[in-house]
């Protein structure tokens with residue numbers, strides 16, 4: 001296990017100065033919107049400083065790195081705050097991997113029944129892939145280990161689907177069987193100190209609703225207009241595949257997905273941070289197939305100290321600006337189709353009336369993939385399979401369903417839209433499609449209108465996405 005030193009009194013890593021400017025600007029006494037200037041991000045300044053989770057993150061990191069786990073009683077208490085029903089399974093990830101290498105299968109109990117999962121490796125790392133750990137002193141490049149992402153089916157159930165990451169410290173994924181989707185997450189994702197060898201297995205409808213948590217696309221889009229590109233585009237893809245599709249093969253395109261993870265995200269996931277992100281990507285590929293896209297991880301970077309993290313604010317707009325600035329300034333040479341920040345911060349959007357609205361993620365506008373100076377997206381550590389699919393969907397020109405259909409149709413599909421569970425009652429327990437504007441517990445399926453939007457965008461503006469011919473399974 002990789003362990004890092006942590007110092008509270010460190011100097012801010014020099015990321016070009018703008019991140020420092022944004023952080024300090026949050027302390028100004030009035031609400032101001034600085035006009036956009038060429039090559040700079042207009043800061044939206046709130047009346048109060050934006051409370052970030054620095055001290056809490058440091059405490060969380062200590063627990064994460066210590067390996068200390070809470071008791072079963074405390075774990076069940078914590079899980080009851082997020083889930084109506086669940087099962088707990090204790091596993092040994094190393095032994096699970098050994099079983100897989102020896103037999104091509106792993107064993108897992110689902111709904112009280114032992115199942116054999118038949119798995120094959122699926123390497124989602126692009127040819128350009130690199131994994132960086134950024135400390136206060138150095139950038140450490142991690143060696144490429146064996147493939148840790150798998151797909152397959154339940155033995156005897158050929159129409160089932162399995163997506164699983166099996167890393168020495170982490171097991172996560174889902175099993176789709178008989179119309180039900182079982183999620184498999186390490187317990188620490190729900191309860192600090194829950195451990196990574198205790199797996200929580202639950203279904204979508206088991207997740208308890210949370211009030212008033214939205215995507216900030218609309219708000220951030222208004223402020224992102226007029227940003228000028230700072231420098232030349234990143235290098236393009238080099239992995240074109242020649243040949244025409246036939247009846248036995250199908251043409252798909254790769255989305256090269258370059259990721260950053262901030263210090264707070266590292267505090268939650270520790271040395272398994274980049275593996276966790278690969279696990280998320282493996283899962284979303286299970287249903288991005290409807291759009292004829294495969295999401296590949298182009299590069300991964302994680303910041304292991306608060307002092308070295310260029311992402312410092314909890315304003316969602318401020319953080320989007322920091323993402324834009326960091327990649328326009330220091331990451332132009334990184335091959336990618338879209339850059340994505342995984343944040344462990346609690347993000348807010350300050351409304352003109354003084355209220356603060358909690359948000360879970362944002363893209364800056366629609367259809368930015370391939371437009372590298374604008375293709376920046378971020379989200380928080382919250383029901384991430386649906387959330388990352390949602391925000392990446394915006395970058396691929398997927399709209400909120402109220403914009404694609406109508407508000408009344410979105411209300412029917414996503415009953416909690418535009419109001420929280422505290423004022424509108426429980427959201428639809430069956431969830432809604434991925435592009436519901438109010439992110440609650442999506443079904444993880446794209447509405448047909450979203451599939452159509454994404455396919456149209458890829459056909460007209462997706463020239464940077466490398467075409468690949470793959471075997472076709474009817």
Ligand SMILES: [Zn+2]
Pocket residue numbers: 215216217390391394400436437
């Ligand atoms: Zn959205």
